[in-house]
Amino acid sequence: MSLPDNSRASRVLSVERLSIDISHEHETQRVVDDLSFQLHAGQTLCIAGESGSGKSLSSLAIMGLLPKVARLPSGAILYQDRDLTELSDRQMSRLRGRDIAMIFQEPMTSLNPLMSVGQQLEETIRRHKLDEGSGAKRRAWEILDAVRVPHVEKRLKQYPHELSGGMRQRVMIAMAMVCRPKVLIADEPTTALDVTIQAQILELMRELQQAFDTALLMITHDMGVVAEMADDVVVMNQGVVEEQASARELFLQPKSPYTRKLLAAVPRLGAAVTLPSRAQAARVLEVSDLRVRFPIRRQSPFAPATEVCAVEGVSFELGAGETLGLVGESGCGKSTTGKALMNMLTYSGSVKLDGRELSGLQGKALKAVRRDIQMIFQDPFSALNPRKTVGELIAEPLLVHGLANAAQRRQRVEELLLQVDLPAAAALRYPHQFSGGQRQRICIARALALEPRVIIADEPVSALDVSVQAQVLELMKSLQDRMGLSYLFISHDMAVVEQVCHRVAVMYCGQIVEIGSCQQVLHNPQHAYTQRLLSAVPMPDIDHKRDFKALLQVDEVPDPIKPRGHRLPDIHYAEPQAGHFVALSSA
Structure with a gap:
């Protein structure tokens, strides 16, 4: 659902040489370095990259929602020629939601669990002085209907936990679009959704973008979504822009080795080697x-x-x-x-x-x-006790089943860590000190402890x-x-x-x-x-x-x-x- 070329003539947002630093005690780390891009009305710009690339922090900087440990040593964020980095918190709160809105990755943590869907929508409408009383209720009904939520009257009375993941994401989109913002930032809006629900959410965003001529900034690591949605793409790696090009140019002629590696790592249906049959196995x-x-x-x-x-x-x-x-x-x-x-x-x-x-x-x-018989869960962070060391977590099944003494458990933990390609020293650290992929390796090591x-x-x-x-x-x-x-x-x-x-x-x-x-x-x-x-x-x-x-x-x-x-x-x-x-x- 592409927009006419003249929609690109209107520049809405410009990020110019933006850098972000994070301070840890006496140490400062540069997490985004010299980021620049422009966003036009009706355009979709995707910022792609892996975890830790700085893409989500960049979006939080635009919204004025950076954590207190972060600061902007240089750069400008221009919205209609106003530098957002120079605005006060009060000035930003007026812009936030009305002119620049954001859809977060996990709607369950973004929605208030103690308020119904209708109450949360009406609160947004009243806060930005769009309407009051019955008018706010009518607007809430209309925006839920616009994002194709079925049984609107019923949904308005429900709480976030009563909705499916896809339905919660629709509510988040409704809250973001109720003020008809000029810029919509979507941070991994479909990562945890099934492919058919993902398709529905992406189509919905494209329809709303066309209806309101909204500039869409999409943050994602899914190159399939990038190919589907993007007009232009910025590829980031460890805070640095690796490549910036139109979507067609990036997919057909990627220039950066990192971009080529990222595209090569994407699993493609039909590309895998057929595994031999195990039909004769016991x-x-x-x-x-x-x-x-x-x-x-x-x-x-x-x-x-x-x-x-x-x-x-x-x-x-x-x-x-x-x-x-x-x-x-x-x-x-x-x-x-x-x-x-x-x-x-x-x-x-x-x-x-x-x-x-x-x-x-x-x-x-x-x-x-x-x-x-053992189980590996979807979210490794919630599956690991944050108060125990990795060594204690992996050894726990051995302790529960009384299969080894302390020295034998330490030796077995070291063996298991090496089996999942982690150093033996990892046993002394805690889950929060590891990346998502490393935490999943720890969960696999724990599942293997009893040789299931x-x-x-x-x-x-x-x-x-x-x-x-x-x-x-x-x-x-x-x-x-x-x-x-x-x-x-x-x-x-x-x-x-x-x-x-x-x-x-x-x-x-x-x-x-x-x-x-x-x-x-x-x-x-x-x-x-x-x-x-x-x-x-x-x-x-x-x-x-x-x-x-x-x-x-x-x-x-x-x-x-x-x-x-x-x-x-x-x-x-x-x-x-x-x-x-x-x-x-x-x-």
Whole structure:
């Protein structure tokens, strides 16, 4: 949805030779050095780079929201020829939101959990004196409707925790656009979202940009999003601009070695080498008719008892040394399935590990089984106790199971750190002293401590930069080759799944609708949902863009809330072709 060329004539924002310093006690570090760019009405400029490149700090500097430890030793930020660096806090607060708005990466931490969506929108409207009373309520309704939030009246009364990730991001966009700002800064607005939700959010931003002629500054490390959205691109690396060019020039003729490395690290669907089949391997994990339901509290004593049918009739097998990818959108039940296999949730059905039934195990029996099945979580920071050293965290499973004395634990920790390519000295440091990729390596080391047979990896690389992501995936593959590990790899990134998985199972509304080898499922999908999921995969290719309009035309998802005790019809599969199962219908 490109705008006419004359829209570029109006320069809205100009950053000129901006530098940012961060002070740590008696030491000062330059984190952004000599950054310059211009942003025009109706234009999309993407600042791309990995974590620590300074791209998010640059956006915070424009908003006047830098932390107290940061200062601007040089440079100017010109908005309509006013230097924002010279404005007082009061002057900036008048501009912030009304003229320059920002969408943050994690909407849950940006929205007030104690206020309803309607209250937060109305507060923004009143603060900028756009309207009062019923007029503010009407404006709140109109902007939510404009960002395609369904059932607006209901959503206005809900709180952030009651909304999905995609819906919360729509609310954030509504709050940013309610004042019709001249500049919209979007800091990683789609990083944690599934590909189809991501497509909807990007299309929404493009429509609003066209409607209001807004200048869009997008911060991202996803080169697929850059190819989709950008008119021009600034590539940053460790605070320095590596390259600045139009999107077409950058993708077709990148000049900087760093840019070429960044583009090469992006996983591309269809580029991975097909992994050899493990069909003949012994079965390690056998799951049959797995069902997970969550009861819903009644609104009144006379209301019917209902429950959420999160997982319904899921069955699959996992072989020794095999990786099975479990893919689907948020809410499809894939993470719930992983937690059920760990006995972290109550479920019905059968789960067998090396022939041992896990269902109903408690106490010492469950503890003994946990030695053979471990889990790696999506967010390594929240999975690690910040008050313990890395050595204590990795040794904890050994201590809990009473498998080694103090000296043996120290030796085992050192071995595990070396296995995940971290120095032995890392044992004495704390989680916050490591990068995201290093923290995920620590989580992998802890999962390996008991030498498990199966590891459930729940979105283990979704929050990592592409180059760090590639390193962690390579580590997981090498550990599998050396130790014969079996992985259940939960993900919504099809290109990543193709790299590491032998087989793929596609989940939709709590059921597996297609399962087979990577080649069968990803390159010859038979189920309509799998085909739609694959069509939504972003490509770091300037000449290959997704059909957003088609992706927005979605059939209504079946309601997972059913009467308590209701049994959904069993799913039936077509006659399998060489191990390729495709559902004939789904609930």
